[in-house]
Amino acid sequence: MQLSLSHTTKFNYSYDPLDQVSLLNMSLFDPFQELQSLDLSENWFEGVYENRGLANLENLKTLDLGYCGLTTLQGLANFINLQVLDLSCNFNITRGSLERQGRLLR
Template sequence: MGLRLQMLMVLVMMVSLQGWLPLGCMEEERIALLHLKDALNYPNGTSLPSWIKGDAHCCSWELIQCNSSSSSSRGRVTMLDLGSVRNQELGDWYLNASLFLPFQQLNTLSLSDNRIAGFVEQKGSYEQQRLSNLEHLDLGLNHFDNNILSFVEGFSSLKSLYLGYNKLKGLINLKESLSSLEDLDLSGNNINKLGASRGPSNLSALKLENITTYESSFQLLQSL
């Protein structure tokens, strides 16, 4: 009985420890995070110092949130808040979108204010494995042009999209593929027309602060 009691006590302690021990994310995602850190710091940045190669508890790293439930998704990265991470002095750059493929449960992604001029995609792989759970995407305060619109169209689960203060101009055509979109921010861009005749049917909030138009604001809104 004494040995059984000791074994039971050890088991109880192991179960209880899971509640406060640092949560380790999936190995595939930990490696992807380190690749992402390298990309954000290229060629000589020093951002994200807590993202350490030898640390298995990547869910405790800064600017990351993981699924902490007891389901099969436990340890999966659900949020990456990487706004203003890249050193502005490194200049404009293009981010490899395929770096995000391992994050299958990613729900919220912020890449704002990082001087990103566009995304580079690996042909074939990325189109087939879009982030199906991504609902909130913040790409504001970067240097994206209108090509970013065709990129975000593949995220059919998006509910909020922030593209404020980029380099969008002219006609902005909202496609029906963004069927789940509820909140859209296009502030601070050079837009003169919005096309949405077959656009997102669930859109309930549209932000257009500090828009530079070639025509009147009324004509811009009338184009909807």
């Protein structure tokens, strides 16, 4: 139910030449559909792919993205059951929104 990959730097990143950022491919977590808590802190990717991997994590309640160097929030609002989101020490977030269906993710 919990997976901690804090300070793991060898993820499957993809470089987006349009935005010039390194993105984490969330489809890596497809096999973990029952996952409720995911700690990806201190990995220094700048955003996440908005793809089918996000939809498969529908049980995710806690997501720690602290100290990742995020610059975009794209796709994070798609975690429909998320209750706790840690974005601490991501000082350069310039794009994206946590708004979902007219309300903010809290």
